[in-house]
Amino acid sequence: xxxxxxxxxxxxxxxxxxxxxxxxxxLRDLCRCFGFKEIRTPVFEHTELFQRGIGDxxxxxxxxxxxFIDRGNRSITLxxxxxxxxxxxxxxxKMYADPDPAKLFYIGPMFRYDRPQAGRQRQFHQFGxxxxxxxxxxxxxxxxxxxxxxxxxxxxxxxQLKINTVGCPECRPAYREKLQDYYRPxxxxxxxxxxxxxxxxxxxILDCKNEKCHALAAGAPKLAECLDEACKEHFAxxxxxLTASGVEFTVDPTLVRGLxxxxxTAFEIQYTPLGAQSAVLGGGRYDGxxxxxxxxxxxxxxxxxxxxRVILALQSQNLLPEKDDGIDVFAIAPKAEAAALAFTTVxxxxxxxxxxxxxxxxxxxxxxxxxxxxxxxxxxxxxGEDELSRGMVTLRDMQTEDKDNSQREIPVADITTxxxxxxxxxx
RNA sequence: GUGGGUAUGGUGAAGCUGGCCUAACACGGCGGAUUGUGGCUCCGUUAUUUUCGCAGGUUCAAAUCCUGUUACCCACCCCA
Numbered sequence: 467x468x469x470x471x472x473x474x475x476x477x478x479x480x481x482x483x484x485x486x487x488x489x490x491x492x493l494r495d496l497c498r499c500f501g502f503k504e505i506r507t508p509v510f511e512h513t514e515l516f517q518r519g520i521g522d523x524x525x526x527x528x529x530x531x532x533x534f535i536d537r538g539n540r541s542i543t544l545x546x547x548x549x550x551x552x553x554x555x556x557x558x559x560k561m562y563a564d565p566d567p568a569k570l571f572y573i574g575p576m577f578r579y580d581r582p583q584a585g586r587q588r589q590f591h592q593f594g595x596x597x598x599x600x601x602x603x604x605x606x607x608x609x610x611x612x613x614x615x616x617x618x619x620x621x622x623x624x625x626q627l628k629i630n631t632v633g634c635p636e637c638r639p640a641y642r643e644k645l646q647d648y649y650r651p652x653x654x655x656x657x658x659x660x661x662x663x664x665x666x667x668x669x670x671i672l673d674c675k676n677e678k679c680h681a682l683a684a685g686a687p688k689l690a691e692c693l694d695e696a697c698k699e700h701f702a703x704x705x706x707x708l709t710a711s712g713v714e715f716t717v718d719p720t721l722v723r724g725l726x727x728x729x730x731t732a733f734e735i736q737y738t739p740l741g742a743q744s745a746v747l748g749g750g751r752y753d754g755x756x757x758x759x760x761x762x763x764x765x766x767x768x769x770x771x772x773x774x775r776v777i778l779a780l781q782s783q784n785l786l787p788e789k790d791d792g793i794d795v796f797a798i799a800p801k802a803e804a805a806a807l808a809f810t811t812v813x814x815x816x817x818x819x820x821x822x823x824x825x826x827x828x829x830x831x832x833x834x835x836x837x838x839x840x841x842x843x844x845x846x847x848x849x850g851e852d853e854l855s856r857g858m859v860t861l862r863d864m865q866t867e868d869k870d871n872s873q874r875e876i877p878v879a880d881i882t883t884x885x886x887x888x889x890x891x892x893x
Numbered sequence: 894g895u896g897g898g899u900a901u902g903g904u905g906a907a908g909c910u911g912g913c914c915u916a917a918c919a920c921g922g923c924g925g926a927u928u929g930u931g932g933c934u935c936c937g938u939u940a941u942u943u944u945c946g947c948a949g950g951u952u953c954a955a956a957u958c959c960u961g962u963u964a965c966c967c968a969c970c971c972c973a
Contacts, residue, residue, distance in 0.1 A: 470946095473964070525971050529894075547973085580971070581894075582964095592973060659970080725972090734973090745973055772973030800929050833923085835931040843931095850929060864931070873930085 474580070474588025485777050485786045490573060492619050493593050500612050502571040502595050507551035509575060513541040519550030519759055521726025523666045530578040544577035547725070549752070549768060550759070552596045557761035567599030573773070585743030585775045594749070594770035598756065601765035603700050606731045606751060607707035609767050613735060613747055614713055620776070621785045622737065625746070627714065629733040630721035631701040632669070633689055635754060641692035642668055648686050655682065673722045688719055697730055704731055727752040731767065737779045746779060747771040792842020793821040794889045797849065798834040804849035807878075811847065814882055820889055838864065844892055847881065854878070861888075 471477060478486060497504070513533050520527050532544035545551055552570050555561075561568040573593045580586055595612060597605055610629070617625055633641060645668040653661060660671045660679050672683045693701070708715055715733075723732045732750035740746070749769020756764035780786050795815055797808040808824050815822040823841055825834045838846045848860035853875055861884070862873035876884050 470964070530971075576973080578972080581969095582966090583969095584967070586972075590973070594973085723972090742968065742970095743972075748973060770973055775973060798930080830924085831929050832925090832927085832931075837931090839931040846930080848930070852929085860930090862930075869931090 472588070474582040476587060476589075484790050485780070486773070488787050489620065489773065489776060489780070490593075493571070493573065493616060496612065496616050496619060497571045497595065500569070500595075500608070502569040502597075502612075505552060505555060505570045505572055506574065507545075507548065507555055507572065509577075510542050510544050511551055511554065513543040515550050515554055515759065516543055516546060519553065519727060519755060520547065524726055526578065526725065530580055532577045532579055546578045547576055547770060548572045548574065548592060548594050549596060549725075549727070549755070549770070552594075552768075553598070553755050553759050553761070553766065556596075556598050556764075557756065557759060562599065562756075562762050562764055564599075567597055567605075569595070569597050571595040583743060584741050585772070585778055587774060591773035592770045593773055594768060596766060596768035598766045599764055600767070601753070603703035603731075604707060605765075605767055606700075606704045607711070609749065609769060610704075610708060610715075610733055611711055611713065613733075613749070613769055613771070616771070617735065617746070617776075620780060621783070622746075622776075622779055623783060624737065624739070626716065626736045626738070627733065628718040628721050628736065629704070629708075629715050629731065630718050631689070631693065631697060631730050632722060632728055632732050632750070633693055634697050634729050637692050637694040637697055638669075641687070641689050644687045644692060645669065645671070649682070652682055667726075669722050672720050683720060690719065700730055723748065723750050727755040727758065729753045733769070737775070739782060740775060740778060743772075743775060745772070746775045792844065793823050794843070794892075795820060795822040795845045795847055795885060796834075796838035796841060796843035797822060797824040797847045798831065798838065799824070799828075799849045800831040800834075801851055802828060804851070804854060807854075808847070808849045811849075811881055815885060818882060818886060820882075820885055845885065845888060847885075848873075861885075865892075 494504070513531070516531065517527055522528075526546050531546055534542055536542050552572065556568055556570075571594065574591065575589050576592050577589055579588060582588060595609065597609055610627070614627065632638070646664065649656065649664060649668065649671060653664065655678050656664070656671065657679055663670045669689075671679060672686060690698075705715075705717070721732055721734060728750040730751040730753065732748075734748040735746050736744045737746050738744050747769055749767070751765070751767040753765040754763075755766055756762065777786070795812075797812050799805040799808040805828065812822040812824050823838075823843070825837055827833075829837075835846070843864055846860075846862040846864055848862065850860060853859050856875075857878055858875040859878055859881065860873050861876050864872075866872045
């Protein structure tokens, strides 16, 4: 127990960090182009924020939160997602007073007490964006396009974009009633979960994967029939804009987001080969959330992306960059007498920005050469007895094929300047 | 929360109708062939309380059978 991570968590090892930094880099670059600024909110918040924001009856809040009482007797919860926190911060810092909409993005760990599975961990990482204060369908389309561009830039193929509209507080009650009317005679056929959903949130029955429920859903009334004019028009415009931008998508009337705050546009991007956890990214509009949490009525839209899932997908398509580059110089001291000079030289090289290393263990020359090779060193400096007696060291180019002509002697005094130009040449 | 599978060294793993396992093979590591020089090749070595996730049990005898436990994987569920 002492020597293993808690269930559902993972170390991201040095060998894996490169992939993360790469993906994060792409995300940050694109966010900059789209005008989104990073926000970093605390990993824990008052429990009530998530209960209010995400919704009391959602699975996430009901059975997946890491909640505890702190020493000051406050109920604290490790964030299961970042939208509620972003909205809280938006209100707390009165960003609604800014002349322009708030455009925020975040990357960080989230926590959900789930049963771990492929692409699902208890501590996982999400990247997400939130656009607060823009109500028009162009905002919806822009957010979806950002998502599409990110995945495109990463090179991912075989993705499916699904969109839907879940209506607004004006038209949803009518739909809710219609749904209940439809399901009432079939209550006995529904699975246990759906029977409890019937009262609390009948829209989620549509989403059920249970065979019978799924079959019944096919004949259920469609939300489209109940949408008010404004919602209909909004959804139509979003589709128009997406089509105009050349983005392929399918309208999936069964797509229902699991968090209560969503209104109107909902969307998801899937990568089917990931298995059961194929949703790489999901989001939608949440026009009521800011008000629900206690701010002035402000429209909002955003999405969240599962970092682990994206990296898994990139791995399966072989799109991750090769392992990180090696060092510039490895200093070798064949005899112990020269070790001190090698050491100080390494320090001097590092001071001018050259990545240098040496052998910590005073091993044989051959072992030191092998170490240099493992570290992928571009050059090796050999502090050999003979050369040193003449005030020289050997500089060996490790990258050339021609072993015999790959080294020359250089004066000890010029090591730094010569290496500086050599390393630059190499760039 | 439910169901199924798995658990052997630094890594990938063989072995699992019990004794020949004081645990194959491969990679990696270390040393050497090359007495001061890497990447290829070859040789040697490499599970440091009789050790096979952990804790018990059956047996003359268990990595191999049984029970419990923990973790991981897969699916349900949920979601990113």
